[in-house]
Amino acid sequence: MQIRVEQLQVRYEDFELRVENLTFSPNRVSVLVGPNGAGKSTLLRALAGLVRPVAGAIFIDGRELAGLRGPERARLVSYVPQEYSASLNFRVFDFILMGRSGYLNIFTPPARADYEKTEEVISYLGLEKLAQRKCQELSSGERRIVFIARALAQDSKVILLDEPTTFLDLKHEMEIIGLLKKLAEDRAKMIITSIHSIDLIPRLADFMVMIQKGRILAAGPTAEIFRAELLGTLFDYPLRVVEAEGRQLILR
Amino acid sequence: MTGSIRKNKKRTILFLSLLLPLLLLLISLSLGTLKVSVREALEILAARISGVNQVLLSSPAANIVLNIRLPRVLLALLAGAAFSVSGASLQSLFRNPLVNEYVLGVSFGAGFGAAASLILFSRSFPPQVLAFACGLLAVVLVLVISEGARNTLVAVLLTGIIVSALFQALLSALEFVASPYALQSLFFWLLGSFSQATWTDLLWSGPLILAGLTLLIKMGWRINALSLSDDEARSLGLAVKRERILIICLAALITSAVVSIAGIIGWVGLIVPHAVRGLVGADNRLVLPVSAGLGASLMLLADDLIRVLSPFEFPVGILTNLVGIPFFLFLIKRARSSWS
Numbered sequence: 140m141q142i143r144v145e146q147l148q149v150r151y152e153d154f155e156l157r158v159e160n161l162t163f164s165p166n167r168v169s170v171l172v173g174p175n176g177a178g179k180s181t182l183l184r185a186l187a188g189l190v191r192p193v194a195g196a197i198f199i200d201g202r203e204l205a206g207l208r209g210p211e212r213a214r215l216v217s218y219v220p221q222e223y224s225a226s227l228n229f230r231v232f233d234f235i236l237m238g239r240s241g242y243l244n245i246f247t248p249p250a251r252a253d254y255e256k257t258e259e260v261i262s263y264l265g266l267e268k269l270a271q272r273k274c275q276e277l278s279s280g281e282r283r284i285v286f287i288a289r290a291l292a293q294d295s296k297v298i299l300l301d302e303p304t305t306f307l308d309l310k311h312e313m314e315i316i317g318l319l320k321k322l323a324e325d326r327a328k329m330i331i332t333s334i335h336s337i338d339l340i341p342r343l344a345d346f347m348v349m350i351q352k353g354r355i356l357a358a359g360p361t362a363e364i365f366r367a368e369l370l371g372t373l374f375d376y377p378l379r380v381v382e383a384e385g386r387q388l389i390l391r
Numbered sequence: 392m393t394g395s396i397r398k399n400k401k402r403t404i405l406f407l408s409l410l411l412p413l414l415l416l417l418i419s420l421s422l423g424t425l426k427v428s429v430r431e432a433l434e435i436l437a438a439r440i441s442g443v444n445q446v447l448l449s450s451p452a453a454n455i456v457l458n459i460r461l462p463r464v465l466l467a468l469l470a471g472a473a474f475s476v477s478g479a480s481l482q483s484l485f486r487n488p489l490v491n492e493y494v495l496g497v498s499f500g501a502g503f504g505a506a507a508s509l510i511l512f513s514r515s516f517p518p519q520v521l522a523f524a525c526g527l528l529a530v531v532l533v534l535v536i537s538e539g540a541r542n543t544l545v546a547v548l549l550t551g552i553i554v555s556a557l558f559q560a561l562l563s564a565l566e567f568v569a570s571p572y573a574l575q576s577l578f579f580w581l582l583g584s585f586s587q588a589t590w591t592d593l594l595w596s597g598p599l600i601l602a603g604l605t606l607l608i609k610m611g612w613r614i615n616a617l618s619l620s621d622d623e624a625r626s627l628g629l630a631v632k633r634e635r636i637l638i639i640c641l642a643a644l645i646t647s648a649v650v651s652i653a654g655i656i657g658w659v660g661l662i663v664p665h666a667v668r669g670l671v672g673a674d675n676r677l678v679l680p681v682s683a684g685l686g687a688s689l690m691l692l693a694d695d696l697i698r699v700l701s702p703f704e705f706p707v708g709i710l711t712n713l714v715g716i717p718f719f720l721f722l723i724k725r726a727r728s729s730w731s
Contacts, residue, residue: 187626213628220622229673233615240616241628245637248612248676271397273672293627 140165140296140329142186146195149185156181156353158195163331165296168323168343170361171333173350174374179333180221182350183299186331187218199297213241217290219283219300231277231285232270235260238292253292260291264318280311287318291326298322300332304339312336316343337374341365341387349373401677404670408684412468415691419464420456422695427452436461458590464691466588467707469600470649471659471690475682476607477642478660479667483618483675484638487544489722491660492526492646495547496554500529501647502655503558503565506577510569517595522651526643529554534639583656583708585694592652603645604683607638611675614638618675656708658715659686665722 142163149156156178163169171179184190186197188204197204199215207215217238229237238260239253261270266288269281277285283303290298303319304312316339322328334340340347341361349356349369356373357364365387367380379390420432427435435453438444447453478491492498504525508518533550540546562581566574580587607614617624617634624631649656663686664678671677690707697705 184622187622189622189625209625209630210628213626216626218622218626220620229615233674237616237619237627240613240624243612245613245634246606246609248609 140200142297142329142331143198144186144195145198147185147192147197148194149181149190149192151181151184151190154178154181154353156185158182158355161348161355161358163329163346165327165329167345168319168330168332169346169348170340170344171331171348171350172337172340172373173356177350178353179350180301181353182348183218183301183331183333186297187216187299188212189218210241213293213295215295216297216299217293217295219286219290219298219303221301221303221305228273228275230270231266231272231274232257232261234274234285235266235288235292238289238294241293256294257292260288263291264288278311280307280314283307283311283315284318287315287322291322296327297329297331300330302333302335305335312339319343337370338389401671405677405681405684408681408688410684412472412684412687412691415688415695416464416468419467419691419695420460422699423455423460425452425455427456432456462590462593463585463588463694465593465597466649466653467585467691467694468687469593469597470585470653470656471663471686471688472604472683473600473645473649473686474656474660474690475663475667475686476604476679477646479664479675479678479682480607480610480614480638480642481660482664483614484635485543485547486618487547488665489544489548489661489719490551491658492642493555493655493657493660494551496529496533496551496558497526497643497646498650498655498657499555499558499562501526501643501650502581503562504647505651506562506565506581508651509577510565510573518651519595519599519648522647523644525558526647526650527640529558530639530643579704579706580654581708582706583654583711584704584706585653586704588652596648596652599648600645603641603648607641607645608679608683610638611677611679614675614679615673654706654708656690656711658711658719659690661722662715662718663689665718 144158144161146160147156147158171182173179181190185192188207191205204212236249236253236257239249239256242253243249261267264284264287266284269277269285274282274285287298287303300319304315307315319330319332320343323330334343344361346359347361347364348358349364351373357369365380367378370380370389371378376391381388381390417429417432421427421429431452435447435456438447438453439457474492481490481492481495482488501522504521504523505518508516508521532554533547537543537546537550566577569577613629613634616627616629617631617638619627621631664682667678667682667685671681693710694707697707697710
């Protein structure tokens with residue numbers, strides 16, 4: 140499976156995002172980086188099929204995203220938004236179960252297979268203790284994991300995440316980072332996520348896309364483009380990358 | 392373990408909430424000036440269904456139970472269920488605990504439609520048609536006008552009030568031009584009452600309400616997912632816009648079907664779902680059927696109270712306003728972004 144973006148042009152209010160050519164390859168973690176308002180979320184929403192491009196197209200596995208019906212798209216791509224927005228206070232189990240919507244029609248409630256999938260996801264992520272609690276009682280770290288669980292229940296090859304680590308404390312941030320890597324490795328998921336903490340990128344991502352003012356500044360393997368000059372240009376602030384204990388660190 | 396206990400508890404609540412209206416139905420048939428015991432009422436019902444005991448069926452008691460009390464009781468049950476289920480569905484759909492068919496203008500739209508139909512075509516044409524059309528028009532107006540507002544919760548409420556006021560004004564205009572005879576029946580009907588219920592009314596509205604209720608309850612699971620943000624619901628594979636429209640239409644349909652024969656009865660759709668969510672949680676697979684059962688029971692109980700306590704027919708719509716409005720104010724006071 141591969142995601143190909145061709146001559147994409149997306150408008151959101153007075154913001155415009157243009158992507159000439161971009162290819163995401165399977166089984167790895169890709170990150171979208173850039174300053175606030177650069178267009179990371181817009182690109183994610185476009186990849187999720189939530190905004191219709193003004194021009195150009197996105198192909199997933201050779202099929203054009205805009206031409207897919209809702210359920211077909213849901214089985215290919217899942218989307219993890221930044222904030223818990225449900226106004227109803229669902230139980231965690233029921234919330235994760237909603238990931239199965241794309242497999243059900245409007246009048247059918249979830250069946251045995253959907254419950255089994257949900258239970259499998261819950262035990263894979265070790266969420267048994269949370270399953271009967273209500274979503275609004277959870278900490279923001281727990282809630283992020285529940286969102287990822289819903290995406291897993293959706294059983295899509297691609298998982299898109301919008302800033303999954305913002306507002307988390309250090310421990311929960313590392314937990315999410317570890318989980319995303321694990322999903323790419325054990326479950327062959329294709330993870331595309333925007334991220335704020337650039338110092339985490341070398342640990343997390345194999346591939347990075349630098350976005351600035353609605354344009355792609357650079358895209359490539361992290362090992363090649365995680366460079367001080369590029370990052371400095373991207374954030375418009377001088378940065379240094381140093382190596383210590385075999386890791387790349389950012390100095391600002 | 393705890394999951395299965397919870398499941399059993401929920402099943403019990405569901406079972407009781409569906410049993411309660413049946414019990415109340417039997418009790419309600421025996422209430423009134425003419426004393427009929429619950430057992431006699433049951434016998435009359437059985438005789439009617441089997442058609443065996445013709446002697447019993449021709450008795451005055453049977454006539455009162457079958458032709459006066461039964462349609463009234465059934466209408467009260469259907470009305471309570473319809474208001475509660477449409478209220479619960481709309482609250483989830485709009486992610487807004489304060490919304491219901493009354494607030495969204497459906498009730499007054501439908502009221503105007505039904506009144507216009509009665510005046511224009513008299514009883515010969517079912518008032519449900521125009522009631523539904525105007526009820527739907529009212530929600531569409533509210534949605535179109537409040538769309539894009541920053542604070543949608545407040546915008547929807549305000550627009551709903553204004554659209555309701557518009558249809559109330561139209562209704563007053565109708566009343567002004569209507570003949571005195573039509574006016575009198577219009578007046579009582581608008582205050583909301585089950586006292587005029589006949590089998591002919593139920594023949595039209597009954598099946599509509601039952602069909603709408605069944606579909607909405609069947610969509611309970613879907614309504615859960617539709618209560619998420621638009622982005623989430625769409626990324627889960629839902630056809631958000633189409634499915635929302637379908638649910639709004641069904642809610643407007645069952646509300647108008649009630650309003651066109653029983654008049655405007657507000658606030659049941661606000662109180663009942665709220666109480667039910669406190670009882671069973673947010674899951675609409677349970678909230679909708681339990682709301683139907685408890686809403687039906689509550690409405691019937693309110694009508695029974697009126698029949699027993701007031702010597703004249705006090706309109707049930709006034710009673711629900713007197714109880715509902717303070718409750719609404721209380722909810723507004725404690726409304727926050729989250730609700731359960």
